[in-house]
Amino acid sequence: MKLSVFILLLSICSGCGSTPVSNQWATVTQPAKTGNSAQSIGTYTAGCLRSAASLPPNGTGYQLMRLSRERYYGHPDLIRFIENLAQTTAIQYRSVLLIGDLGQPRGGPMLNGHRSHQTGLDVDIWYLLSQTAATRNLGFDERETWSSPSVLAAKSDAIDNSQWSLAHEKVLEAAARMPEVERIFVHPSVKRLLCTRKTAHDWLRKIRPWWGHDDHFHVRLKCPKNNNDCHGQEPIPEGDGCDASLAWWFSAEAKAEALAPKKPAPRPLLPPQCDAVLNE
Numbered sequence: 271m272k273l274s275v276f277i278l279l280l281s282i283c284s285g286c287g288s289t290p291v292s293n294q295w296a297t298v299t300q301p302a303k304t305g306n307s308a309q310s311i312g313t314y315t316a317g318c319l320r321s322a323a324s325l326p327p328n329g330t331g332y333q334l335m336r337l338s339r340e341r342y343y344g345h346p347d348l349i350r351f352i353e354n355l356a357q358t359t360a361i362q363y364r365s366v367l368l369i370g371d372l373g374q375p376r377g378g379p380m381l382n383g384h385r386s387h388q389t390g391l392d393v394d395i396w397y398l399l400s401q402t403a404a405t406r407n408l409g410f411d412e413r414e415t416w417s418s419p420s421v422l423a424a425k426s427d428a429i430d431n432s433q434w435s436l437a438h439e440k441v442l443e444a445a446a447r448m449p450e451v452e453r454i455f456v457h458p459s460v461k462r463l464l465c466t467r468k469t470a471h472d473w474l475r476k477i478r479p480w481w482g483h484d485d486h487f488h489v490r491l492k493c494p495k496n497n498n499d500c501h502g503q504e505p506i507p508e509g510d511g512c513d514a515s516l517a518w519w520f521s522a523e524a525k526a527e528a529l530a531p532k533k534p535a536p537r538p539l540l541p542p543q544c545d546a547v548l549n550e
């Protein structure tokens with residue numbers, strides 16, 4: 271690193287009590303275990319995780335994908351959530367959830383792929399409810415090379431009915447009804463579809479439209495009890511979200527924003543407690 275860059279990083283950080291982010295978070299291979307209980311520390315986009323648990327590669331109603339990435343660590347609440355949702359999926363819909371990224375062994379920023387997923391409270395779940403995976407455990411290579419098809423018809427924001435089913439809606443509803451779930455990110459078209467259903471809409475508030483998310487949905491849990499250094503997000507607005515705020519996602523302005531080159535994410539400054547987690 272050039273000295274000037276190093277000094278700049280130090281100056282960005284002076285007084286904040288936090289270390290500049292390095293890629294050490296992505297190379298550490300074991301959870302930090304000191305302390306009695308798992309602790310999510312900081313925010314979803316600038317935080318870390320102590321005493322993470324790991325999700326086994328297979329369980330009732332789910333299989334873990336992309337094993338080589340080793341992003342299968344999370345707060346024990348997240349592991350329990352996945353196992354519970356998968357049980358429901360298996361029993362009620364005879365389907366298997368394919369699980370994408372959770373977080374790294376000690377949480378923290380990743381080198382690629384996500385800005386969030388830093389406190390062990392986020393998980394990506396594929397929309398693909400595979401019949402193959404319902405009959406056998408997928409092999410390592412299948413888990414590396416399979417991808418989840420988009421639920422959108424090509425180059426449009428219409429749902430592709432060949433990739434969608436009532437089970438998808440029920441799985442999203444089951445997840446959103448779980449009290450530990452804070453919000454779920456889906457493609458705006460998925461939210462729009464759910465808004466047209468004549469069902470009770472109280473749970474729909476947690477389903478939030480966001481860029482991408484047409485081949486997976488992203489579940490985010492609330493800060494667990496007694497995780498006092500965990501900082502949640504601003505509350506979800508009142509109402510079920512089937513309003514002008516949803517219509518915006520289909521506006522010319524939103525589409526232009528989606529195509530605009532993305533600014534690099536600012537380097538997150540982690541809370542000082544994360545220094546101990548990383549250096550343990």
Ligand SMILES: [Zn+2]
Pocket residue numbers: 384387392393394488
């Ligand atoms: Zn995600």
